[in-house]
Amino acid sequence: MQAETKTTTDRIAGANGASISVLRFTGDISSTSKDSVLGAWQTVGRNGPVLLDFSKVEYINSSGIALIIQMLMEADKTGQKVAIFGLTPHFQKVFTMVGIAKYAGLHKDEPTAAATL
Amino acid sequence: MQAETKTTTDRIAGANGASISVLRFTGDISSTSKDSVLGAWQTVGRNGPVLLDFSKVEYINSSGIALIIQMLMEADKTGQKVAIFGLTPHFQKVFTMVGIAKYAGLHKDEPTAAATL
Amino acid sequence: MTKTTGTSVEVRLPSRLGFEKVAMGTAASVAALMGFPPERIEDLKTAVAEACINAIEHGNQLNEKLSVGVILSASDHELEVKVVDNGAGIAKQPPAPDIDRKVHGEEDPRGMGMFLIQALVDEAEWVHDSSTNSYVRLVIRLDKENE
Amino acid sequence: MTKTTGTSVEVRLPSRLGFEKVAMGTAASVAALMGFPPERIEDLKTAVAEACINAIEHGNQLNEKLSVGVILSASDHELEVKVVDNGAGIAKQPPAPDIDRKVHGEEDPRGMGMFLIQALVDEAEWVHDSSTNSYVRLVIRLDKENE
Ligand SMILES: Nc1ncnc2c1ncn2[C@@H]1O[C@H](COP(=O)(O)OP(=O)(O)O)[C@@H](O)[C@H]1O
Numbered sequence A, B: 001m002q003a004e005t006k007t008t009t010d011r012i013a014g015a016n017g018a019s020i021s022v023l024r025f026t027g028d029i030s031s032t033s034k035d036s037v038l039g040a041w042q043t044v045g046r047n048g049p050v051l052l053d054f055s056k057v058e059y060i061n062s063s064g065i066a067l068i069i070q071m072l073m074e075a076d077k078t079g080q081k082v083a084i085f086g087l088t089p090h091f092q093k094v095f096t097m098v099g100i101a102k103y104a105g106l107h108k109d110e111p112t113a114a115a116t117l
Numbered sequence C, D: 001m002t003k004t005t006g007t008s009v010e011v012r013l014p015s016r017l018g019f020e021k022v023a024m025g026t027a028a029s030v031a032a033l034m035g036f037p038p039e040r041i042e043d044l045k046t047a048v049a050e051a052c053i054n055a056i057e058h059g060n061q062l063n064e065k066l067s068v069g070v071i072l073s074a075s076d077h078e079l080e081v082k083v084v085d086n087g088a089g090i091a092k093q094p095p096a097p098d099i100d101r102k103v104h105g106e107e108d109p110r111g112m113g114m115f116l117i118q119a120l121v122d123e124a125e126w127v128h129d130s131s132t133n134s135y136v137r138l139v140i141r142l143d144k145e146n147e
């Protein structure tokens, strides 16, 4: 169903051979996504870099953005790097407006995003 | 603007080298499309085959379908062959329900449709 | 996902052709929220559009002082849509369109709206409610597989 | 294309989170009918969603007996959207979100709705109408180029 959030976790090899965790979101990112999004976040290691894949997400509201900020908050504590890809141009604008771009690079696609980590 | 109908006319070479007229519709096909659709229909010759291109059309209502039937009516008088392509699966179903498929083949794309004329 | 059961959404549209597309947008959003598959949402959109066009044109006779009401009620297994106008309703069900007669000029090329509505939804009913109200009631069911 | 000037469309939604998406669908359809470009329609959708979420959550406090009203009025050059709830309105405009403070845990990660609304539309105004009504009024203008 469109309204449900599914988060899958993945691992890819970065440019320097180091492993990158990828969280892939599907559906909506809203207040009902908390368990799915933060639950998946807890399963990834606390030291390697993390990619957030929004290419299958259609709707993100301010409660969903708050969840993303919570991940950035935890990443900031441990010094983990986070990069984002797959946002529509509209949500790239929105993420920039709220300042997320300052803490996580916003990229067009997975290879471009992975290359920055 | 999405709601306006634009019709452009085109000519392509059919499989046997004979020339095919193509009417390409953009926008909506509804009661306000009458002048655009039937006006363009009048400009094509009354004997060669005709292709109707719906690949840029998002909305068709029953008044729009009535315009298509009017074209088929005139084509039937002169024995002109008409084929249709570019409909979404939903509108292929709708065109089949109202019986249009009996008078004009419904095809996926331009080459497939042209090959039947 | 969003619980939709027991909820109802209402829209009021001006009686002007073109605004049926607003009802389509609203109906599509409610159906998506309920979890209908995309093909079924397309069916609903066309049925709702045709019902609104009839309400605007025949029911309210393009009188812009009147508005068309669209009431969407979600239950566990189905979505009911009532499209309400201020007319006297239909005298009787028109015969199904006959493409041969249409193409041969023996029948008006128009007159397919009610046929399409019935063909696309699981239930369709035309009701003359009161001296000032008529509505068409459409139902699509969640469990029904779309062929 | 459809003349939309002077028309108004009204929607009533249940006070349940998720139904903001229905308002988004309706608003998008009206804006498309008026000829707004796709990027501007995306801006409007997000602003309307945030206004509805606030009306559902803060204004009507998730009380499902209350509904949220969305009134879309089209004129020649602009679309006005009022999102009405039964609450007492906002006490005062919250400060703009500060991402550094949020990321460092010094500020609630939430609290971005009103900021986004103001950033995305051409006019935004919060009005406490009567003892039982508050609304936010949004305007997007047709002539304004979207950056
Ligand atoms: N809401 C309505 N109010 C009054 N009459 C209606 C309504 N809907 C349909 N009708 C009548 O039924 C007829 C058939 O409608 P329809 O099948 O939609 O075709 P069309 O609208 O093209 O005539 C209309 O011509 C009209 O006389």
Ligand SMILES: Nc1ncnc2c1ncn2[C@@H]1O[C@H](COP(=O)(O)OP(=O)(O)O)[C@@H](O)[C@H]1O
Pocket (backbone or CB within 6 Å): A062, D050, D054, D055, D058, D059, D085, D087, D088, D089, D090, D091, D094, D110, D111, D112, D113, D114, D115, D134
């Ligand atoms: N419709 C409303 N009715 C009452 N209070 C509101 C309304 N909209 C916003 N508010 C108040 O303004 C605050 C800020 O809203 P907002 O920026 O959207 O962030 P959030 O909803 O995440 O708190 C809310 O916490 C609430 O106190």
